[in-house]
């Protein structure tokens with residue numbers, strides 16, 4: 001089957017830093033791919049370029065057949081992006097926020113209802129959706145934002161550190177939701193995370209990035225065997241510390 005995402009030698013030069021250097025990888029339909037790497041490795045920069053929020057210096061990425069450089073508007077129709085530090089409209093009730101966001105995608109009131117119902121079934125916040133977002137815990141806000149991000153059934157959901165700062169139980173719930181959406185609806189995911197346990201559980205394949213270089217990609221079990229490592233954390237440490245180009 002065709003790839004949902006093909007990243008081709010994508011690079012970003014900020015004024016002083018080459019943040020992303022010829023990064024290439026792809027994601028198949030229904031696949032969950034995670035970028036892992038130290039702080040400042042280039043994860044958010046890569047994600048923001050693919051989300052069409054940042055223009056690449058060179059290279060390209062093709063999302064569901066459309067180029068982020070040549071057809072960013074088309075790309076936006078098939079993706080959703082959840083930023084690492086997403087704020088929410090504090091004075092809106094949860095339910096109002098979901099309706100407002102659904103209304104940005106369609107003018108059809110039936111569709112709006114459909115999207116909102118879908119978001120409600122994903123975030124499972126029930127009656128609390130009638131409270132203002134300002135009164136939510138961090139975990140509840142992340143759940144609302146995730147449900148908002150996937151309510152329109154995008155082909156590719158791009159989530160920058162989706163569970164950062166959440167307690168274990170909330171993080172587990174979000175991971176389960178992601179896996180379920182991929183398995184049952186064929187949605188693809190591009191994630192970034194610092195949590196190796198999370199990545200091992202949730203992703204089909206990972207890419208290890210450091211100093212703008214994508215050093216290896218592969219399935220977790222393959223990488224553990226290749227680096228003779230007990231877990232992904234060991235793989236990560238061996239790849240990042242043992243790499244001569246860094």
Ligand SMILES: Nc1ncnc2c1ncn2[C@@H]1O[C@H](COP(=O)(O)OP(=O)(O)OP(=O)(O)O)[C@@H](O)[C@H]1O
Nearest residue numbers: 014015017019037038039040041042043044045046
């Ligand atoms: N707007 C910007 N202007 C200049 N340099 C930037 C900008 N954004 C990021 N950088 C630099 O680019 C590099 C990559 O940053 P990026 O935010 O992509 O890393 P990251 O892997 O997401 O890190 P973290 O794990 O801390 O979120 C860093 O050296 C950072 O300082």
Ligand SMILES: [Mg+2]
Nearest residue numbers: 043044045084
């Ligand atoms: Mg980041």
